[in-house]
Amino acid sequence: MKNNKKTPALIARGRDFIKSNRGRKQFGEMSDQMKGMKNPLLQKDFPKDAELIDLPSPLKFEMGTAPLLEVINQRRSRRKYTDEPLTLAELSFLLWCTQGIKRIFRDGYVSLRTVPSAGSRHAFETYLLIKNVSDIKPGLYRFLAVEHKLLPLVQDAPDIFQKAAAASCNQPFVASAAVTFVWTTIPYRCEWRYRELSHKVIAIDAGHVCQNLYLAAESIGAGTCAIAAYYQDEMDELLGVDGKDEFVIYLAPVGKIP
Ligand SMILES: Cc1cc2nc3c(=O)[nH]c(=O)nc-3n(C[C@H](O)[C@H](O)[C@H](O)COP(=O)(O)O)c2cc1C
16 A cells, blocks of 8 residues: 555554654754663562462473574474473473573663563563462463463453454464463553653564474474454453553463474
8 A cells, every 4th residue: 555645544553653752853852861860670560479380480490491593493383282281391481481580780770671661661461361380279370470480360260261362363273372472562661761652562472482482392392373363442451551651562372392
């Protein structure tokens, strides 16, 4: 479609979203960071009395030794999974590869992770729909990247996996995964510095996270498939996020492959 006067407004808006909308005049406009406003937290808060679940330490991983070229060559989107559970160590490995924190600095407000992120803003939270992971009760969890632990959110909700598949525009393989990664974004973490320039880089950053999941999953005999087709309101509701200051941006079911 040619970019002329006849370009429909919604298409034009979509195209603008992926442009670098950084006009020279925008340098004059103050971000909240420039105004001296407090740095947003690098992780969503959680109740301090919550019972967290320990994950095997990244320092002790025995995975991740497959040759990179081999893993890259075999990577593809996998939509069929076996009934074999993932081990807790494997889940820990996948979480580390996608959002693991290597270093925290500037008074606890900036993190360097296993994935790159524009300005190191890392504007994501990782939720997990766990169905078949050894030693973990099925349910909804949130990964606490700072602690490298799991925060239990919802258990005893056996229909949650079917609901997730329905909310994923009825893509049934979501319900058969051992675990589905659901990434939300908290845009203000990035907007604090980049204002209206944030949203393009948040979307790009989500791609880095999911690509690491693809490669990490392949390296342990598992597979994943990126999903961007989902019903926003249903998926936000499933996770219990407000859909405004935090909302789902991407998801990826993972399971062992035949
Ligand atoms: C941003 C993005 C969104 C996607 N959304 C879906 C989806 O909703 N459902 C699906 O089955 N596959 C989805 N895919 C997977 C693509 O269909 C797949 O990557 C493509 O067909 C190429 O196949 P390959 O990944 O095996 O190389 C998505 C991939 C990306 C990168």
